[in-house]
Every structure is written in C-alpha cells, then in structure tokens.
Amino acid sequence: MEKLGRQIEIGPTDNTSNERTPRNRLHLIPDNARGSFAPYAPQNYGINPAEADMTRIAPGRPRGEGDAIKVTGQIMDEFGRPIRNSLIEIWNANKYGRYTHIEDHSGLQLDPNFLGVGRTLSDNDGNYEFWTIRPGEYLARPDIGRWRPKHIHLSIRGGSSRIITQMYFAGDPHNDTDPMRILMGDNFDKNLGKEYETDGEDFDCGYQFDIVIGGKNPTFFENN
Amino acid sequence: MTQSSGKSNRLIATNEDTLGPYYPISLCDNDSMDLTEIRSGIINKPLGEKIIINGCIKDINGNLANGILLEFWQPNAAGIYRRPDTETHHKLDPWFTGYARHRTKDGNFTLTTIKPGVDVDLETPRAPNITLTIFSDGIMRIVTQLFFEGEKANDTDPLLLSINEELRDRLMIKPDGEDENGIKKYKIEIIMAGDNETPFFDDLLS
Numbered sequence: 095m096e097k098l099g100r101q102i103e104i105g106p107t108d109n110t111s112n113e114r115t116p117r118n119r120l121h122l123i124p125d126n127a128r129g130s131f132a133p134y135a136p137q138n139y140g141i142n143p144a145e146a147d148m149t150r151i152a153p154g155r156p157r158g159e160g161d162a163i164k165v166t167g168q169i170m171d172e173f174g175r176p177i178r179n180s181l182i183e184i185w186n187a188n189k190y191g192r193y194t195h196i197e198d199h200s201g202l203q204l205d206p207n208f209l210g211v212g213r214t215l216s217d218n219d220g221n222y223e224f225w226t227i228r229p230g231e232y233l234a235r236p237d238i239g240r241w242r243p244k245h246i247h248l249s250i251r252g253g254s255s256r257i258i259t260q261m262y263f264a265g266d267p268h269n270d271t272d273p274m275r276i277l278m279g280d281n282f283d284k285n286l287g288k289e290y291e292t293d294g295e296d297f298d299c300g301y302q303f304d305i306v307i308g309g310k311n312p313t314f315f316e317n318n
Numbered sequence: 319m320t321q322s323s324g325k326s327n328r329l330i331a332t333n334e335d336t337l338g339p340y341y342p343i344s345l346c347d348n349d350s351m352d353l354t355e356i357r358s359g360i361i362n363k364p365l366g367e368k369i370i371i372n373g374c375i376k377d378i379n380g381n382l383a384n385g386i387l388l389e390f391w392q393p394n395a396a397g398i399y400r401r402p403d404t405e406t407h408h409k410l411d412p413w414f415t416g417y418a419r420h421r422t423k424d425g426n427f428t429l430t431t432i433k434p435g436v437d438v439d440l441e442t443p444r445a446p447n448i449t450l451t452i453f454s455d456g457i458m459r460i461v462t463q464l465f466f467e468g469e470k471a472n473d474t475d476p477l478l479l480s481i482n483e484e485l486r487d488r489l490m491i492k493p494d495g496e497d498e499n500g501i502k503k504y505k506i507e508i509i510m511a512g513d514n515e516t517p518f519f520d521d522l523l524s
C-alpha cells in the first residue's frame with residue numbers, strides 16, 4: 095500500500111483556503127527523489143540597506159504616522175545554527191490597517207509617507223533588524239466581521255530554508271479570534287514579538303522575533 | 319532564544335503562515351523568469367536546449383488562482399542541481415542557476431529555461447523534472463514536481479513510480495508547438511484542489 099503524507103486542513107472561515115486547499119492527502123517523497131525537492135536559492139546581492147527602514151519611503155523623507163518600532167531577531171535552523179545571508183522580505187499595513195498594495199480595496203486611510211514594503215539580509219550570525227511603523231488591525235472579512243490582529247508579514251529565503259510567517263503583538267484583543275492564531279494553538283507564542291525598551295533610540299520600542307525554520311520547512315542541505 | 323522541546327535538542331519551529339493577499343509585487347522586480355540568461359547582454363549562455371513553458375494555476379472552481387508566488391527549481395542540461403554538495407561537480411554549468419521565482423497576478427506564468435537533463439551517473443537517475451513550489455493566500459506552501467511527456471526516463475523515475483498512472487499524467491508538461499524562432503513551447507495546467515487535482519508532495523521528513 096502506498097504511504098501517504100499529510101492531509102491539509104481547510105482553514106476556518108476563509109474562502110481562499112476552501113478554493114485552494116488540496117483535497118487529497120499529500121504524497122510522500124521517496125527517499126531517492128528527495129534531493130530534488132529543496133530549491134536552493136542563489137545568494138542575494140545588492141539589497142540596499144535603506145530598504146530596512148520601512149518607517150520612511152526613502153532616506154531623508156519624513157516618517158509615516160504612528161509608532162516607529164524596531165524589530166530584531168536571529169534566524170536559525172532547528173539545531174540553533176544561524177541561517178546566514180538569508181533574504182528577509184517584510185510587508186505590513188500602515189497605522190490605519192491599510193496596505194499600499196494595489197489589490198487592497200478596503201478604502202482605509204492611506205499614509206502618504208508609508209510604503210509598507212522592506213527587505214534586509216541576515217548577517218553572518220543569522221541576525222537581522224528592520225524598522226517599521228506598528229501596523230493597525232484591519233477588518234479582513236467585512237461580510238462575517240472578521241478582524242486580523244496587528245501583524246507583520248515576513249518571508250525568509252536562505253539556501254534551502256524557506257518560511258513565510260507573521261509576527262504578532264501580545265495583548266491584541268483580536269488575537270483570540272484570529273483563524274491563523276487558532277491554527278497555531280499553544281505554539282502561538284513562537285510568533286509573538288517580545289517587546290523591549292529602546293532607551294535613547296528613536297523608536298517607541300523594540301521587538302525581538304527569533305525565527306526557527308524547521309518542522310514542515312526543514313533546512314535540508316544545511317542540516318546535512 | 320526559543321525553547322527546545324523536552325524530547326530532543328531541537329528548537330520548536332516558528333509557525334508557518336499563508337502568503338496572504340498582499341505580498342508586495344515589487345519584491346519580485348529583480349526575479350527573472352528567463353533562466354537562459356543570468357543577466358541581459360552577456361554572451362555566455364547555459365548549455366542545453368532553450369524551451370518555453372506556459373502554465374497556469376487553477377483553484378477548485380476552475381478559476382485562475384491570482385496573487386500567488388511561484389518558485390521553480392530544476393537541474394541543468396546534464397541533470398545536475400546547483401547546491402552546496404555539487405559546487406565542485408564537473409558537470410555543473412556556471413551559467414545556470416536552476417532557480418526562478420515569480421508572483422503571478424492572474425494565475426498564468428511563462429518560464430523560459432533549458433530543458434532539464436538526466437544525471438546518468440546516479441544510482442537511481444531522475445527523469446527530467448522541474449520542482450514547483452506554490453505560496454498562496456489561504457494555504458501554507460505546497461510542492462509538486464513536473465515532468466516532460468514521452469521521456470524514456472519517466473518509466474523508471476522513483477517519484478513517478480510512487481503514484482498511479484492517472485496522477486502521473488497530471489504532472490506532465492506537454493508539447494505545444496514552436497515560437498517564431500523555432501523554440502519549442504510546452505504547456506501545463508496545475509489544479510490546486512478538486513477534480514483532476516494535481517498531486518502534491520510532502521516536503522516534511524515524516
């Protein structure tokens with residue numbers, strides 16, 4: 095009998111999830127085919143360091159509205175080994191919960207000084223840092239009154255390591271009812287930024303967000 | 319530092335999330351969907367046969383799946399992947415990365431590439447294939463592998479042999495004529511869910 099992989103569950107109350115979740119179980123990858131299943135991305139050169147400052151559209155421009163925050167963390171594999179020189183892509187809504195994305199049709203207020211898109215690279219120890227404006231929560235599904243709590247989207251790509259994830263904020267009242275959060279169960283605290291003070295720096299506060307790429311995202315070659 | 323689990327020294331992984339609907343389009347501005355040119359205007363080209371693959375990704379209703387992020391990954395014309403363990407391989411092609419990424423607005427894509435080859439030195443040679451990873455709203459990433467219809471090596475490929483014939487056919491990239499320069503064109507339709515669903519493969523070591 096053929097061994098089968100995971101059955102992906104349809105996410106709660108989400109139309110896109112219903113439309114796009116495979117109904118059949120995933121098929122296990124035979125051992126002798128596995129080496130081909132871990133796309134190894136070339137290294138990223140030429141990222142402009144200014145792209146890590148998402149509080150303004152470009153150097154020298156005014157900051158967007160809201161609280162300027164600093165996000166720092168380390169990216170590592172399940173064994174605690176740093177994932178170096180990885181590409182970190184960041185996107186978040188402005189203070190009013192509006193994305194600058196052309197497909198955000200919410201009609202919420204735009205901020206003329208906030209782009210909401212950034213990039214940076216992790217260093218030799220896997221550490222990264224970026225600055226942004228604390229995002230607002232937003233009503234993702236007006237038809238069913240479903241809010242998304244404050245969150246920052248992050249995509250990380252380094253070698254064969256991949257994760258797309260979100261950093262959440264402790265104490266957001268919408269955390270409790272967020273379908274993404276519910277799927278995470280007790281593991282939700284892994285996706286909370288840990289707040290710290292930034293005395294003497296030009297930020298309202300900092301958040302430490304360490305990212306472990308593992309589980310369904312093994313860092314295949316790095317682990318060998 | 320993230321806490322390790324009680325059972326092993328492994329750290330607990332950060333939870334994966336969906337791509338969401340607002341992945342910034344501009345982040346893909348420097349990604350190329352033409353693997354036959356590392357940069358434009360350079361005389362060096364990868365070895366092998368240049369081909370064009372037109373494809374689309376559909377949802378359970380047969381509608382094109384908009385706003386998704388696609389990653390393509392393939393070996394060179396000699397069947398060698400560019401990875402840390404092949405850095406000194408004598409058949410590695412310096413002008414071929416094998417990696418492409420693309421954010422499709424409407425669910426369609428076009429990949430210009432080199433026809434992947436077969437590494438005949440392997441104990442279990444793989445048929446020519448391209449790995450496709452899909453990041454989407456509503457679902458964490460899913461992965462499949464695409465093959466070329468009619469290849470002899472398909473008959474002995476370990477991945478194709480692990481699924482039934484009907485499913486195998488859904489992974490086949492099919493010939494679709496030539497363009498005005500005589501470059502062979504191919505086509506493929508990926509169905510994320512429902513009738514004729516494309517088989518997806520588990521990237522979890524489980």
Ligand SMILES: [Fe+3]
Nearest residue numbers: 242245247338
């Ligand atoms: Fe969001």
